Amino acid sequence: MGRPSRYGEAEILDGAKQVSAEIGPQKLTIAKVAARAGVPVGSIYHRYASRDEILAAVWLDFVEDFQRQFLAELEGREVLKAGLAAVRFACGWVRGHPREARLLLLHRREDFASERWPASDRRRAEKLAADAGDCLGAYARRLAGRTGVVERNAVRLALVDLPMAGLRRDVEGGQRPSPDMQRLLLKTCAYVLRQAARSRNQRRKGRSGNGS
Amino acid sequence: MGRPSRYGEAEILDGAKQVSAEIGPQKLTIAKVAARAGVPVGSIYHRYASRDEILAAVWLDFVEDFQRQFLAELEGREVLKAGLAAVRFACGWVRGHPREARLLLLHRREDFASERWPASDRRRAEKLAADAGDCLGAYARRLAGRTGVVERNAVRLALVDLPMAGLRRDVEGGQRPSPDMQRLLLKTCAYVLRQAARSRNQRRKGRSGNGS
DNA sequence: ATGGTTTTAGAATGGCCATTCTAGAACGGC
DNA sequence: GCCGTTCTAGAATGGCCATTCTAAAACCAT
Structure with a gap:
Protein backbone atom coordinates (compact mmCIF):
# COMPACT_ATOMS: atom_id res chain seq x y z
CA MET A 1 0.00 0.00 0.00
CA ALA A 49 16.70 11.25 9.61
CA SER A 50 19.87 13.27 9.30
CA ARG A 51 23.24 13.64 7.71
CA ASP A 52 24.80 12.11 10.79
CA GLU A 53 22.71 9.03 10.36
CA ILE A 54 23.86 8.66 6.79
CA LEU A 55 27.48 8.93 7.78
CA ALA A 56 26.91 6.45 10.55
CA ALA A 57 25.41 4.03 8.08
CA VAL A 58 28.31 4.45 5.69
CA TRP A 59 30.88 3.87 8.37
CA LEU A 60 29.22 1.03 10.20
CA ASP A 61 28.46 -0.73 6.96
CA PHE A 62 31.98 -1.25 5.77
CA VAL A 63 33.67 -1.43 9.14
CA GLU A 64 31.39 -4.21 10.30
CA ASP A 65 32.07 -6.07 7.10
CA PHE A 66 35.80 -5.67 7.34
CA GLN A 67 36.21 -6.24 11.02
CA ARG A 68 34.11 -9.36 11.18
CA GLN A 69 36.24 -11.12 8.62
CA PHE A 70 39.46 -9.75 9.96
CA LEU A 71 38.77 -10.92 13.49
CA ALA A 72 37.62 -14.29 12.21
CA GLU A 73 41.04 -14.82 10.69
CA LEU A 74 42.60 -14.20 14.07
CA GLU A 75 40.92 -17.27 15.50
CA GLY A 76 42.85 -19.63 13.27
CA ARG A 77 44.44 -22.67 14.89
CA GLU A 78 48.07 -21.60 14.95
CA VAL A 79 48.46 -18.26 16.63
CA LEU A 80 51.21 -16.77 14.57
CA LYS A 81 49.81 -17.98 11.29
CA ALA A 82 46.40 -16.65 12.24
CA GLY A 83 47.84 -13.22 12.81
CA LEU A 84 49.57 -13.25 9.47
CA ALA A 85 46.43 -14.51 7.81
CA ALA A 86 44.53 -11.58 9.24
CA VAL A 87 47.06 -9.13 7.90
CA ARG A 88 47.00 -10.86 4.55
CA PHE A 89 43.24 -10.60 4.58
CA ALA A 90 43.44 -6.89 5.28
CA CYS A 91 45.73 -6.39 2.30
CA GLY A 92 43.40 -8.34 0.09
CA TRP A 93 40.35 -6.54 1.33
CA VAL A 94 41.94 -3.21 0.57
CA ARG A 95 42.75 -4.41 -2.93
CA GLY A 96 39.22 -5.62 -3.43
CA HIS A 97 37.41 -2.65 -1.92
CA PRO A 98 39.24 0.43 -3.06
CA ARG A 99 36.43 2.77 -2.19
CA GLU A 100 35.82 1.41 1.28
CA ALA A 101 39.55 1.20 1.85
CA ARG A 102 39.84 4.93 1.34
CA LEU A 103 37.28 5.43 4.05
CA LEU A 104 38.90 2.95 6.39
CA LEU A 105 42.46 4.14 5.95
CA LEU A 106 42.22 7.81 5.16
CA HIS A 107 39.72 8.99 7.72
CA ARG A 108 39.24 8.68 11.40
CA ARG A 109 36.14 7.31 13.00
CA GLU A 110 35.12 10.67 14.30
CA ASP A 111 35.16 12.17 10.84
CA PHE A 112 31.92 10.30 10.51
CA ALA A 113 30.48 12.30 13.38
CA SER A 114 29.66 10.78 16.70
CA GLU A 115 27.93 12.93 19.28
CA ARG A 116 24.65 13.12 17.54
CA TRP A 117 24.51 9.53 16.40
CA PRO A 118 21.22 7.83 17.15
CA ALA A 119 21.32 5.33 19.98
CA SER A 120 21.06 2.29 17.74
CA ASP A 121 24.05 3.32 15.70
CA ARG A 122 25.99 4.10 18.79
CA ARG A 123 25.27 0.65 20.07
CA ARG A 124 26.52 -0.90 16.87
CA ALA A 125 29.69 1.12 17.15
CA GLU A 126 30.19 0.10 20.74
CA LYS A 127 29.78 -3.52 19.84
CA LEU A 128 32.38 -3.16 17.15
CA ALA A 129 34.84 -1.64 19.56
CA ALA A 130 34.11 -4.26 22.18
CA ASP A 131 34.51 -7.10 19.72
CA ALA A 132 37.80 -5.75 18.51
CA GLY A 133 39.07 -5.29 22.02
CA ASP A 134 38.00 -8.75 23.07
CA CYS A 135 39.45 -10.51 20.08
CA LEU A 136 42.73 -8.69 20.21
CA GLY A 137 42.94 -9.35 23.92
CA ALA A 138 42.23 -13.02 23.41
CA TYR A 139 44.76 -13.16 20.65
CA ALA A 140 47.38 -11.50 22.81
CA ARG A 141 46.79 -14.02 25.58
CA ARG A 142 46.99 -16.89 23.14
CA LEU A 143 50.19 -15.51 21.75
CA ALA A 144 51.75 -15.16 25.17
CA GLY A 145 50.71 -18.65 26.14
CA ARG A 146 51.38 -19.40 29.79
CA THR A 147 54.91 -18.16 29.51
CA GLY A 148 54.75 -14.43 29.50
CA VAL A 149 53.16 -11.09 29.92
CA VAL A 150 50.40 -10.09 27.58
CA GLU A 151 51.66 -7.34 25.29
CA ARG A 152 48.58 -5.76 23.90
CA ASN A 153 50.50 -2.81 22.56
CA ALA A 154 52.72 -4.96 20.43
CA VAL A 155 49.86 -7.07 19.19
CA ARG A 156 47.83 -4.06 18.21
CA LEU A 157 50.79 -2.50 16.50
CA ALA A 158 51.54 -5.61 14.52
CA LEU A 159 48.01 -6.49 13.53
CA VAL A 160 46.28 -3.17 13.24
CA ASP A 161 48.38 -0.05 13.19
CA LEU A 162 51.28 -1.35 11.17
CA PRO A 163 49.19 -2.71 8.30
CA MET A 164 47.08 0.42 8.23
CA ALA A 165 50.14 2.61 8.11
CA GLY A 166 51.70 0.58 5.34
CA LEU A 167 48.63 0.44 3.17
CA ARG A 168 47.69 4.06 3.63
CA ARG A 169 50.19 5.55 1.21
CA ASP A 170 49.16 3.50 -1.77
CA VAL A 171 45.49 3.99 -1.12
CA GLU A 172 45.96 7.70 -0.72
CA GLY A 173 47.48 7.89 -4.16
CA GLY A 174 44.60 5.92 -5.61
CA GLN A 175 46.85 2.90 -6.06
CA ARG A 176 46.22 -0.61 -4.95
CA PRO A 177 48.65 -1.86 -2.36
CA SER A 178 51.80 -3.20 -3.94
CA PRO A 179 52.83 -6.82 -3.42
CA ASP A 180 56.13 -5.55 -2.11
CA MET A 181 54.37 -3.67 0.62
CA GLN A 182 52.32 -6.71 1.51
CA ARG A 183 55.46 -8.82 1.83
CA LEU A 184 57.07 -6.14 3.92
CA LEU A 185 54.08 -5.89 6.21
CA LEU A 186 53.79 -9.62 6.70
CA LYS A 187 57.43 -9.98 7.48
CA THR A 188 57.42 -7.12 9.92
CA CYS A 189 54.23 -8.29 11.52
CA ALA A 190 55.69 -11.75 12.00
CA TYR A 191 58.72 -10.25 13.63
CA VAL A 192 56.77 -8.13 16.07
CA LEU A 193 54.48 -11.00 16.99
CA ARG A 194 57.40 -13.33 17.60
CA GLN A 195 59.02 -10.76 19.84
CA ALA A 196 55.80 -10.19 21.72
CA ALA A 197 55.50 -13.91 22.33
CA ARG A 198 58.59 -13.77 24.48
CA SER A 199 58.01 -12.90 28.08
CA ARG A 200 59.04 -9.55 29.44
CA ASN A 201 61.48 -11.36 31.69
CA GLN A 202 63.26 -12.92 28.81
CA ARG A 203 63.61 -9.54 27.22
CA ARG A 204 65.08 -8.04 30.38
CA LYS A 205 68.29 -9.75 29.53
CA GLY A 206 69.59 -9.72 25.96
CA ARG A 207 67.92 -6.55 24.75
CA SER A 208 69.58 -4.45 22.11
CA GLY A 209 68.44 -1.18 20.47
CA ASN A 210 66.00 0.23 22.97
CA GLY A 211 64.73 3.29 24.84
CA SER A 212 66.32 6.56 25.93
CA MET B 1 53.85 55.74 13.23
CA ALA B 49 44.19 37.37 4.96
CA SER B 50 42.04 34.31 5.45
CA ARG B 51 41.26 31.29 7.54
CA ASP B 52 43.28 29.20 5.09
CA GLU B 53 46.29 31.33 5.68
CA ILE B 54 46.00 30.83 9.41
CA LEU B 55 45.78 27.09 9.06
CA ALA B 56 48.72 27.14 6.70
CA ALA B 57 50.73 29.06 9.27
CA VAL B 58 49.80 26.63 12.01
CA TRP B 59 50.74 23.61 9.97
CA LEU B 60 53.92 24.91 8.41
CA ASP B 61 55.12 26.23 11.73
CA PHE B 62 55.28 22.96 13.59
CA VAL B 63 55.99 20.70 10.65
CA GLU B 64 59.02 22.73 9.63
CA ASP B 65 60.25 22.61 13.18
CA PHE B 66 59.78 18.89 13.52
CA GLN B 67 60.96 17.83 10.11
CA ARG B 68 64.14 19.86 10.14
CA GLN B 69 65.35 18.21 13.31
CA PHE B 70 64.10 14.80 12.32
CA LEU B 71 65.88 14.85 8.99
CA ALA B 72 69.02 16.17 10.63
CA GLU B 73 69.16 13.08 12.80
CA LEU B 74 69.07 10.96 9.68
CA GLU B 75 72.41 12.31 8.54
CA GLY B 76 74.27 10.80 11.47
CA ARG B 77 77.49 8.93 10.74
CA GLU B 78 76.31 5.36 11.09
CA VAL B 79 73.32 4.68 8.91
CA LEU B 80 71.38 2.38 11.13
CA LYS B 81 72.05 4.32 14.29
CA ALA B 82 71.05 7.51 12.55
CA GLY B 83 67.69 6.02 11.63
CA LEU B 84 67.09 4.91 15.16
CA ALA B 85 68.16 8.29 16.47
CA ALA B 86 65.60 9.92 14.22
CA VAL B 87 62.86 7.68 15.53
CA ARG B 88 63.98 8.33 19.07
CA PHE B 89 63.88 12.04 18.34
CA ALA B 90 60.35 11.72 17.04
CA CYS B 91 59.23 10.01 20.23
CA GLY B 92 60.87 12.68 22.33
CA TRP B 93 59.41 15.49 20.28
CA VAL B 94 55.96 14.07 20.70
CA ARG B 95 56.49 13.88 24.43
CA GLY B 96 57.74 17.43 24.54
CA HIS B 97 55.16 18.96 22.24
CA PRO B 98 51.82 17.39 23.11
CA ARG B 99 49.79 20.01 21.36
CA GLU B 100 51.75 19.99 18.15
CA ALA B 101 51.92 16.22 18.27
CA ARG B 102 48.17 16.04 18.15
CA LEU B 103 48.22 18.09 15.00
CA LEU B 104 51.01 16.06 13.44
CA LEU B 105 49.63 12.65 14.28
CA LEU B 106 45.89 13.04 14.36
CA HIS B 107 45.27 15.05 11.24
CA ARG B 108 46.22 14.89 7.63
CA ARG B 109 47.97 17.63 5.80
CA GLU B 110 44.93 18.40 3.76
CA ASP B 111 42.86 19.00 6.86
CA PHE B 112 44.76 22.25 6.95
CA ALA B 113 43.37 23.17 3.55
CA SER B 114 45.45 23.35 0.45
CA GLU B 115 43.83 24.61 -2.73
CA ARG B 116 43.48 28.16 -1.64
CA TRP B 117 46.81 28.47 0.08
CA PRO B 118 48.73 31.57 -0.94
CA ALA B 119 51.67 30.96 -3.21
CA SER B 120 54.28 31.60 -0.56
CA ASP B 121 52.81 29.02 1.78
CA ARG B 122 52.50 26.56 -1.02
CA ARG B 123 56.15 27.03 -1.77
CA ARG B 124 57.08 26.37 1.82
CA ALA B 125 55.02 23.19 1.75
CA GLU B 126 56.63 22.05 -1.45
CA LYS B 127 60.05 22.61 -0.02
CA LEU B 128 59.12 20.53 2.99
CA ALA B 129 57.96 17.69 0.80
CA ALA B 130 61.01 17.92 -1.41
CA ASP B 131 63.38 17.95 1.55
CA ALA B 132 61.71 14.94 3.06
CA GLY B 133 61.81 13.06 -0.21
CA ASP B 134 65.44 13.91 -0.80
CA CYS B 135 66.61 13.01 2.66
CA LEU B 136 64.72 9.75 2.77
CA GLY B 137 66.00 8.89 -0.67
CA ALA B 138 69.55 9.67 0.34
CA TYR B 139 69.11 7.65 3.49
CA ALA B 140 67.76 4.70 1.56
CA ARG B 141 70.74 4.78 -0.78
CA ARG B 142 73.14 4.99 2.11
CA LEU B 143 71.42 2.09 3.76
CA ALA B 144 71.59 -0.04 0.67
CA GLY B 145 75.24 0.77 0.17
CA ARG B 146 76.56 -0.57 -3.12
CA THR B 147 75.16 -3.99 -2.46
CA GLY B 148 71.48 -3.77 -3.11
CA VAL B 149 68.33 -2.25 -4.38
CA VAL B 150 67.06 0.91 -2.77
CA GLU B 151 63.92 0.07 -0.84
CA ARG B 152 62.25 3.38 -0.31
CA ASN B 153 59.04 1.73 0.81
CA ALA B 154 60.71 -0.09 3.63
CA VAL B 155 62.67 2.93 4.72
CA ARG B 156 59.62 5.12 4.78
CA LEU B 157 57.68 2.53 6.68
CA ALA B 158 60.38 2.11 9.28
CA LEU B 159 61.21 5.77 9.76
CA VAL B 160 57.95 7.54 9.15
CA ASP B 161 54.79 5.50 9.02
CA LEU B 162 55.60 2.99 11.71
CA PRO B 163 56.53 5.55 14.37
CA MET B 164 53.53 7.66 13.52
CA ALA B 165 51.23 4.69 13.79
CA GLY B 166 52.67 3.62 17.09
CA LEU B 167 52.56 7.04 18.68
CA ARG B 168 49.11 7.90 17.44
CA ARG B 169 47.15 5.86 19.96
CA ASP B 170 48.67 7.39 23.02
CA VAL B 171 48.45 10.89 21.67
CA GLU B 172 44.84 10.39 20.71
CA GLY B 173 44.00 9.51 24.28
CA GLY B 174 45.79 12.59 25.51
CA GLN B 175 48.61 10.44 26.88
CA ARG B 176 52.29 10.84 26.32
CA PRO B 177 53.88 7.98 24.46
CA SER B 178 54.80 5.14 26.78
CA PRO B 179 58.40 4.01 27.10
CA ASP B 180 57.25 0.53 26.16
CA MET B 181 55.96 1.81 22.89
CA GLN B 182 59.17 3.63 22.20
CA ARG B 183 61.19 0.48 22.81
CA LEU B 184 58.85 -1.45 20.59
CA LEU B 185 59.11 1.07 17.81
CA LEU B 186 62.86 1.26 17.94
CA LYS B 187 63.21 -2.47 17.89
CA THR B 188 60.83 -2.88 15.00
CA CYS B 189 62.37 -0.01 13.12
CA ALA B 190 65.80 -1.56 13.52
CA TYR B 191 64.50 -4.84 12.19
CA VAL B 192 62.92 -3.32 9.11
CA LEU B 193 65.98 -1.25 8.34
CA ARG B 194 68.27 -4.25 8.68
CA GLN B 195 66.07 -6.21 6.34
CA ALA B 196 65.96 -3.37 3.85
CA ALA B 197 69.72 -3.22 3.86
CA ARG B 198 69.86 -6.64 2.28
CA SER B 199 69.64 -6.71 -1.47
CA ARG B 200 66.54 -7.92 -3.17
CA ASN B 201 68.58 -10.77 -4.65
CA GLN B 202 69.56 -12.01 -1.28
CA ARG B 203 65.96 -12.10 -0.24
CA ARG B 204 64.94 -14.07 -3.31
CA LYS B 205 66.38 -17.11 -1.64
CA GLY B 206 65.66 -17.81 2.01
CA ARG B 207 62.40 -15.88 2.38
CA SER B 208 59.81 -17.07 4.82
CA GLY B 209 56.41 -15.59 5.67
CA ASN B 210 55.56 -13.58 2.60
CA GLY B 211 52.87 -12.61 0.11
CA SER B 212 49.64 -14.46 -0.69
C1' DA C 1 46.11 70.85 17.61
C1' DT C 2 45.81 68.68 12.83
C1' DG C 3 46.30 65.26 9.44
C1' DG C 4 48.00 60.88 7.93
C1' DT C 5 48.52 56.10 9.20
C1' DT C 6 47.98 51.86 11.50
C1' DT C 7 44.96 49.12 14.58
C1' DT C 8 41.18 47.96 17.23
C1' DA C 9 36.27 46.53 17.71
C1' DG C 10 32.62 44.36 16.53
C1' DA C 11 28.41 44.88 13.70
C1' DA C 12 26.56 43.81 8.99
C1' DT C 13 26.73 40.93 4.84
C1' DG C 14 26.42 37.02 1.98
C1' DG C 15 26.92 32.20 0.94
C1' DC C 16 26.48 27.53 1.97
C1' DC C 17 23.93 23.77 3.71
C1' DA C 18 21.08 20.85 6.86
C1' DT C 19 16.56 20.44 7.59
C1' DT C 20 11.62 21.35 7.01
C1' DC C 21 7.57 22.14 4.40
C1' DT C 22 4.15 22.22 0.78
C1' DA C 23 2.26 20.01 -3.38
C1' DG C 24 1.23 16.63 -5.68
C1' DA C 25 1.91 11.74 -7.49
C1' DA C 26 1.25 6.68 -7.35
C1' DC C 27 -0.46 3.06 -5.38
C1' DG C 28 -4.15 -0.61 -2.80
C1' DG C 29 -8.52 -1.35 -1.02
C1' DC C 30 -13.22 -0.47 -1.35
C1' DG D 1 -14.02 7.01 -8.54
C1' DC D 2 -12.67 7.98 -3.70
C1' DC D 3 -9.70 7.61 0.46
C1' DG D 4 -5.80 6.75 3.22
C1' DT D 5 -1.04 6.00 2.84
C1' DT D 6 3.61 6.26 1.22
C1' DC D 7 6.65 8.60 -1.68
C1' DT D 8 8.66 12.06 -4.77
C1' DA D 9 10.24 16.90 -5.85
C1' DG D 10 12.25 20.67 -4.93
C1' DA D 11 11.38 25.28 -2.91
C1' DA D 12 11.67 27.92 1.54
C1' DT D 13 13.79 28.44 6.12
C1' DG D 14 17.14 29.23 9.52
C1' DG D 15 21.70 28.92 11.47
C1' DC D 16 26.49 29.15 11.21
C1' DC D 17 30.58 31.34 9.76
C1' DA D 18 34.09 33.57 6.70
C1' DT D 19 34.76 37.88 5.28
C1' DT D 20 33.92 42.85 4.77
C1' DC D 21 32.85 47.33 6.43
C1' DT D 22 32.29 51.37 9.34
C1' DA D 23 33.78 54.03 13.29
C1' DA D 24 36.73 55.27 16.21
C1' DA D 25 41.22 54.94 18.77
C1' DA D 26 46.15 55.74 19.31
C1' DC D 27 50.12 57.20 17.63
C1' DC D 28 53.72 60.27 14.77
C1' DA D 29 55.27 64.31 12.45
C1' DT D 30 54.61 68.93 11.77
Missing part, protein backbone atom coordinates in the same frame (compact mmCIF):
# COMPACT_ATOMS: atom_id res chain seq x y z
CA GLY A 2 1.08 3.55 -0.70
CA ARG A 3 3.13 4.87 -3.55
CA PRO A 4 5.89 2.48 -4.52
CA SER A 5 9.35 3.76 -3.78
CA ARG A 6 11.57 4.67 -6.66
CA TYR A 7 14.72 4.86 -4.59
CA GLY A 8 15.92 2.55 -1.87
CA GLU A 9 18.30 3.02 1.00
CA ALA A 10 20.91 1.10 -0.94
CA GLU A 11 21.20 3.68 -3.70
CA ILE A 12 21.45 6.51 -1.24
CA LEU A 13 24.01 4.70 0.85
CA ASP A 14 26.05 3.91 -2.21
CA GLY A 15 25.96 7.50 -3.33
CA ALA A 16 27.02 8.57 0.14
CA LYS A 17 29.91 6.11 0.06
CA GLN A 18 31.08 7.40 -3.28
CA VAL A 19 30.95 10.98 -2.17
CA SER A 20 32.65 10.19 1.13
CA ALA A 21 35.44 8.32 -0.56
CA GLU A 22 36.00 11.08 -3.07
CA ILE A 23 35.86 14.24 -1.02
CA GLY A 24 35.91 12.92 2.52
CA PRO A 25 33.05 12.47 4.95
CA GLN A 26 33.44 15.93 6.47
CA LYS A 27 32.71 17.59 3.17
CA LEU A 28 29.80 15.36 2.35
CA THR A 29 26.64 17.36 1.79
CA ILE A 30 23.15 16.08 1.27
CA ALA A 31 22.93 17.94 -2.00
CA LYS A 32 26.02 16.14 -3.30
CA VAL A 33 24.71 12.76 -2.29
CA ALA A 34 21.41 13.61 -3.93
CA ALA A 35 23.12 14.61 -7.15
CA ARG A 36 25.39 11.57 -7.17
CA ALA A 37 22.65 9.08 -6.45
CA GLY A 38 20.10 10.80 -8.63
CA VAL A 39 17.71 11.07 -5.71
CA PRO A 40 15.95 14.26 -4.62
CA VAL A 41 16.86 15.69 -1.28
CA GLY A 42 13.42 15.09 0.14
CA SER A 43 13.62 11.40 -0.60
CA ILE A 44 16.91 11.13 1.19
CA TYR A 45 15.40 12.61 4.31
CA HIS A 46 12.52 10.24 3.88
CA ARG A 47 14.94 7.37 4.51
CA TYR A 48 17.51 8.88 6.81
CA GLY B 2 50.27 54.65 13.43
CA ARG B 3 48.47 53.14 16.34
CA PRO B 4 50.62 50.61 18.20
CA SER B 5 49.44 47.05 17.89
CA ARG B 6 48.00 45.36 20.91
CA TYR B 7 48.08 41.86 19.46
CA GLY B 8 50.77 40.21 17.43
CA GLU B 9 50.74 37.31 15.02
CA ALA B 10 52.20 35.11 17.69
CA GLU B 11 49.18 35.34 19.97
CA ILE B 12 46.81 34.65 17.14
CA LEU B 13 48.88 31.74 15.89
CA ASP B 14 49.05 30.29 19.35
CA GLY B 15 45.32 30.57 19.79
CA ALA B 16 44.83 28.91 16.44
CA LYS B 17 47.14 26.09 17.45
CA GLN B 18 45.26 25.53 20.66
CA VAL B 19 41.92 25.48 18.94
CA SER B 20 43.21 23.20 16.18
CA ALA B 21 44.66 20.75 18.63
CA GLU B 22 41.49 20.66 20.68
CA ILE B 23 38.75 20.45 18.12
CA GLY B 24 40.64 19.76 14.93
CA PRO B 25 41.60 22.12 12.15
CA GLN B 26 38.44 21.48 10.16
CA LYS B 27 36.27 22.82 12.91
CA LEU B 28 38.43 25.81 13.59
CA THR B 29 36.49 29.03 13.22
CA ILE B 30 37.78 32.54 13.33
CA ALA B 31 35.40 33.35 16.13
CA LYS B 32 36.84 30.55 18.26
CA VAL B 33 40.38 31.64 17.63
CA ALA B 34 39.38 35.18 18.49
CA ALA B 35 37.78 34.09 21.73
CA ARG B 36 40.68 31.86 22.69
CA ALA B 37 43.36 34.39 21.93
CA GLY B 38 41.37 37.33 23.29
CA VAL B 39 41.70 39.12 19.99
CA PRO B 40 38.83 40.68 18.06
CA VAL B 41 37.95 39.18 14.71
CA GLY B 42 38.89 42.29 12.83
CA SER B 43 42.40 42.25 14.24
CA ILE B 44 42.84 38.69 13.14
CA TYR B 45 41.99 39.61 9.60
CA HIS B 46 44.33 42.51 9.91
CA ARG B 47 47.19 40.01 10.26
CA TYR B 48 46.01 37.07 8.22
